């Protein structure tokens with residue numbers, strides 16, 4: 001009698017849990033699939049075509065005593081608009097920088113550091129500022145100077161009042177995902193697999209502080225973990241209820 005109740009109880013609980021797990025799994029997978037990055041092969045052909053993700057380069061700046069004072073690792077893609085000399089109109093161009101062609105230099109002061117990258121006729125300068133009161137640094141400036149063969153005139157654009165890549169002194173700033181930094185109407189910079197440390201470098205990158213984009217990635221494991229915890233609770237409760245019932249049944253008999 002008791003064994004029959006138990007046998008009927010447990011499979012029902014197990015089936016319920018399996019169904020619940022399947023439902024949660026399906027909801028999660030349907031929720032997740034739109035965020036999966038699909039290669040942009042089917043996007044309408046832009047003129048000129050959008051290149052793939054840029055190659056990641058490593059850059060550093062040394063101070064007067066040959067000590068590395070700024071470290072950066074990133075893939076860079078420029079998104080610029082300019083007047084084309086062949087079309088006579090404004091064109092939009094997305095172009096990747098090539099680490100193997102880039103020459104880099106820069107400067108380090110106690111609360112201001114720059115990284116200057118030059119590839120052919122393109123010069124891109126990053127400026128970082130440190131607030132020594134709050135011990136926070138940020139990317140405060142981006143300047144671009146470009147003279148592409150199709151440009152009617154040299155493009156000189158930039159801003160010195162930006163507030164990107166906010167990090168804490170002694171730590172590096174990291175953003176694995178693609179991030180768009182808007183600079184002016186004619187210029188934005190897309191960064192890929194970025195890690196920078198503009199101040200207090202001690203040989204290598206300090207512990208990384210991740211950008212919000214990367215932190216969003218953590219949401220999925222957290223949701224899965226929470227769902228699993230709920231499942232485990234349900235199984236334990238089903239087991240306890242089943243045991244209580246059979247125990248009660250045993251006592252009444």
Ligand SMILES: *[C@@H]1O[C@H](CO)[C@@H](O)[C@H](O)[C@H]1NC(C)=O
Pocket residue numbers: 058059060068203
């Ligand atoms: C800095 O750059 C130079 C030149 O590319 C390289 O030889 C050196 O290993 C780099 N140093 C660090 C700490 O990354």
Ligand SMILES: *[C@@H]1O[C@H](CO)[C@@H](O)[C@H](O)[C@H]1NC(C)=O
Pocket residue numbers: 063064065066067069
């Ligand atoms: C270069 O950096 C090192 C380490 O931060 C520091 O000890 C040294 O004083 C710096 N040299 C100059 C000339 O700023």
Ligand SMILES: *[C@@H]1O[C@H](CO)[C@@H](O)[C@H](O)[C@H]1NC(C)=O
Pocket residue numbers: 050079080092094180188190
């Ligand atoms: C380039 O910038 C234009 C205008 O801001 C935008 O519509 C386009 O999506 C950008 N392209 C890339 C690859 O970032």
Ligand SMILES: *[C@@H]1O[C@H](CO)[C@@H](O)[C@H](O)[C@H]1NC(C)=O
Pocket residue numbers: 120121147148149
């Ligand atoms: C650099 O700019 C000059 C003048 O605009 C041009 O003649 C030259 O071809 C350019 N070089 C490259 C590598 O684009």
Ligand SMILES: *[C@@H]1O[C@H](CO)[C@@H](O)[C@H](O)[C@H]1NC(C)=O
Pocket residue numbers: 131132133134
């Ligand atoms: C530096 O940080 C402090 C505290 O957060 C703030 O009050 C101050 O305005 C900041 N200074 C600059 C130059 O941004």
